[in-house]
Amino acid sequence: MTPLHFADRLSDAVRRCGNAICLGIDPRWESLPRQFRAIAGEPTLAQVADAFAAFSIRVLELARGKVPVVKPQAAFFEGCGPDGMRALQTVLRTATEMGYQTILDAKRGDIASTATAYADAAFAGTPIGGKPLPVWNADSLTVNPYLGRDAIEPFIQTARASQRGLFILVRTSNPGAGMFQDLDVDGVPLYRHVGEAVAKWADESLGSCGYGDLGAVVGATHPTELAELRRLLPRVWFLVPGYGSQGGAAADVAPAFDSQGLGAVINSSRGLTFPYKPDDPAWESAITQAIDRMIADLANR
Amino acid sequence: MTPLHFADRLSDAVRRCGNAICLGIDPRWESLPRQFRAIAGEPTLAQVADAFAAFSIRVLELARGKVPVVKPQAAFFEGCGPDGMRALQTVLRTATEMGYQTILDAKRGDIASTATAYADAAFAGTPIGGKPLPVWNADSLTVNPYLGRDAIEPFIQTARASQRGLFILVRTSNPGAGMFQDLDVDGVPLYRHVGEAVAKWADESLGSCGYGDLGAVVGATHPTELAELRRLLPRVWFLVPGYGSQGGAAADVAPAFDSQGLGAVINSSRGLTFPYKPDDPAWESAITQAIDRMIADLANR
Numbered sequence: 001m002t003p004l005h006f007a008d009r010l011s012d013a014v015r016r017c018g019n020a021i022c023l024g025i026d027p028r029w030e031s032l033p034r035q036f037r038a039i040a041g042e043p044t045l046a047q048v049a050d051a052f053a054a055f056s057i058r059v060l061e062l063a064r065g066k067v068p069v070v071k072p073q074a075a076f077f078e079g080c081g082p083d084g085m086r087a088l089q090t091v092l093r094t095a096t097e098m099g100y101q102t103i104l105d106a107k108r109g110d111i112a113s114t115a116t117a118y119a120d121a122a123f124a125g126t127p128i129g130g131k132p133l134p135v136w137n138a139d140s141l142t143v144n145p146y147l148g149r150d151a152i153e154p155f156i157q158t159a160r161a162s163q164r165g166l167f168i169l170v171r172t173s174n175p176g177a178g179m180f181q182d183l184d185v186d187g188v189p190l191y192r193h194v195g196e197a198v199a200k201w202a203d204e205s206l207g208s209c210g211y212g213d214l215g216a217v218v219g220a221t222h223p224t225e226l227a228e229l230r231r232l233l234p235r236v237w238f239l240v241p242g243y244g245s246q247g248g249a250a251a252d253v254a255p256a257f258d259s260q261g262l263g264a265v266i267n268s269s270r271g272l273t274f275p276y277k278p279d280d281p282a283w284e285s286a287i288t289q290a291i292d293r294m295i296a297d298l299a300n301r
Numbered sequence: 302m303t304p305l306h307f308a309d310r311l312s313d314a315v316r317r318c319g320n321a322i323c324l325g326i327d328p329r330w331e332s333l334p335r336q337f338r339a340i341a342g343e344p345t346l347a348q349v350a351d352a353f354a355a356f357s358i359r360v361l362e363l364a365r366g367k368v369p370v371v372k373p374q375a376a377f378f379e380g381c382g383p384d385g386m387r388a389l390q391t392v393l394r395t396a397t398e399m400g401y402q403t404i405l406d407a408k409r410g411d412i413a414s415t416a417t418a419y420a421d422a423a424f425a426g427t428p429i430g431g432k433p434l435p436v437w438n439a440d441s442l443t444v445n446p447y448l449g450r451d452a453i454e455p456f457i458q459t460a461r462a463s464q465r466g467l468f469i470l471v472r473t474s475n476p477g478a479g480m481f482q483d484l485d486v487d488g489v490p491l492y493r494h495v496g497e498a499v500a501k502w503a504d505e506s507l508g509s510c511g512y513g514d515l516g517a518v519v520g521a522t523h524p525t526e527l528a529e530l531r532r533l534l535p536r537v538w539f540l541v542p543g544y545g546s547q548g549g550a551a552a553d554v555a556p557a558f559d560s561q562g563l564g565a566v567i568n569s570s571r572g573l574t575f576p577y578k579p580d581d582p583a584w585e586s587a588i589t590q591a592i593d594r595m596i597a598d599l600a601n602r
Contacts, residue, residue: 026415028414029429029430042429042430042432043429043430044434045427045429045434045436048427048429048434073411073415075409075411075415075416075418075419075422076415076418078386078418078419078422078436079418079419079421079422079427079436080427080436081386081387081390081422081436081437082383082384082386082387082390083383085379085382085383085386086382086383089382089383107409107410107411107445107448108376108408109408109410109445110374110376110408111473111474111475111478112475113329114327114374114376114377115376117376117377117379117380118376118379118380120380121376121379121380121382126346126349126380126381128330128343128344128346128349129330129343129344131343133345133346133349135346135379135380135381135382136382144408144410144445144447144448145447145481146445146446146447146470146473146481146482147408147445147470147473147475147477147478148473148475148477148478148479148480148481148482149476149477149480150475150476150477150478151473151475151477151478153477169447169448172412172447172448172449172452173412174412174413174448174449174451174452175450175451176448176449176450176451176452176454177412177448177449177451177452178449179449179450179498180446180447180449180491180494180495181447181449183486183491183494184486184487185484185485185486185491186485190481190484190486190491193481193484194481197480
């Protein structure tokens with residue numbers, strides 16, 4: 001029976017695959033293997049969107065059964081307009097059919113009924129005449145906390161009603177993240193205050209794995225802070241970006257895990273999907289090898 | 302000749318209309334006038350999206366020449382999936398053709414090349430093979446600052462290269478906004494630190510009107526803070542939500558303006574687009590009257 005809690009489905013997927021990799025899908029036209037760019041003349045956005053979908057699905061096939069979690073980045077699909085959003089829908093549906101847990105990385109955030117509209121779209125669907133019509137139908141969504149309590153609660157309530165999860169931005173992986181996240185508030189940085197709020201919300205919906213359905217985004221590029229947050233937020237799943245091309249190594253992400261190897265999923269996007277030159281005919285084996293290398297690397301952390 | 306700075310185009314539009322109203326387009330199925338919901342059986346998302354576009358365009362026609370700025374809320378269009386995003390595109394294009402300045406209210410925020418992807422989509426277009434292919438083609442975009450410096454700079458650079466504008470969230474209008482925005486950092490609330498960063502960025506791209514192309518979102522529901530921010534950020538355009546249905550009155554938004562009546566646009570969404578019961582056949586005149594009332598109300602501030 002499929003567990004009712006997102007946290008438990010995530011735990012099961014990580015246990016089943018024996019690793020905690022999150023495969024980030026950030027398609028870029030210039031980086032696509034040549035076969036997907038074989039279009040006569042200048043491509044239209046609809047053609048680019050089709051290429052993004054076809055490439056992403058091939059990547060999903062290559063990682064199937066090996067990797068537990070997939071995270072499409074909404075920005076690159078939005079870059080192809082409505083056709084790109086249709087490609088995003090196809091990628092999410094295919095990933096779910098293949099048994100992946102999905103994270104829609106859209107970093108949404110707004111207030112009240114607007115937040116509910118985003119959450120409905122992300123999860124069970126937009127209710128029209130009382131019946132929800134599915135849009136993205138993702139297992140979880142990344143959310144920006146800046147707008148505060150009544151901007152996050154509609155996401156929490158909608159996620160809970162449809163047994164989905166959230167990852168709230170706490171400490172991001174970018175070099176300039178500290179500009180506001182590190183500002184000192186009562187002797188501790190802002191991100192710790194956000195983290196503590198996330199911990200409280202996570203406790204409201206704990207799965208039998210011991211984690212809540214509400215997680216946190218915590219970058220691999222700040223290992224000390226990752227360790228500190230792991231200690232302070234023991235029941236919060238971490239989505240950890242920044243491994244690989246952003247500079248984080250296996251040792252850097254090790255503090256994100258509990259003693260059972262649960263509690264964190266480690267994202268790699270370009271490192272897994274584009275570990276080759278666009279004209280390399282052996283791009284598929286390059287992807288497979290990159291996945292195997294990351295599995296081995298994380299196992300030796 | 303059309304001014305090269307977004308700030309100047311905004312000033313011109315406000316002067317030309319003689320008011321600083323921003324018409325928020327937040328379509329909701331249940332609130333649409335009956336004629337747009339006349340569909341046999343349960344509507345599909347494609348039909349809802351078509352109804353959103355048709356209704357929004359009718360609203361744009363009713364406000365044409367009277368109101369300078371239009372702000373579609375991406376969440377409600379995203380709620381209809383890819384077809385909804387096509388409707389959003391239609392609404393933005395139509396608004397531009399009718400001479401409105403447009404604000405895409407999507408509260409985007411991400412890092413590095415992902416932020417650039419959102420900004421390209423919002424403004425000049427996604428560069429494929431060097432040529433930008435337009436997606437939303439809005440005059441300006443709302444942006445969330447939580448991710449910090451290298452999350453905002455790609456938006457600033459992309460906006461500047463295409464002569465567009467940004468509105469960065471500083472102090473939002475929702476009751477729970479203070480949860481993080483009011484946290485005390487060195488004796489002043491977090492939102493003031495964000496505001497000061499916005500002021501610095503705005504100064505890098507000043508139009509001849511004296512304002513920068515980079516604005517701030519500051520809620521009407523906190524009049525004291527609005528006055529304080531106006532004083533501290535004298536060259537930053539304010540996008541002011543919270544007037545009308547969220548409780549802000551003309552007196553509350555008065556401090557947002559400079560002595561020439563520039564420097565702020567005051568948003569109203571439901572108050573202007575849904576000032577009637579869905580079955581009211583006189584919905585068009587209700588909209589016209591609501592606009593006229595708001596113009597008069599702001600003039601008497």
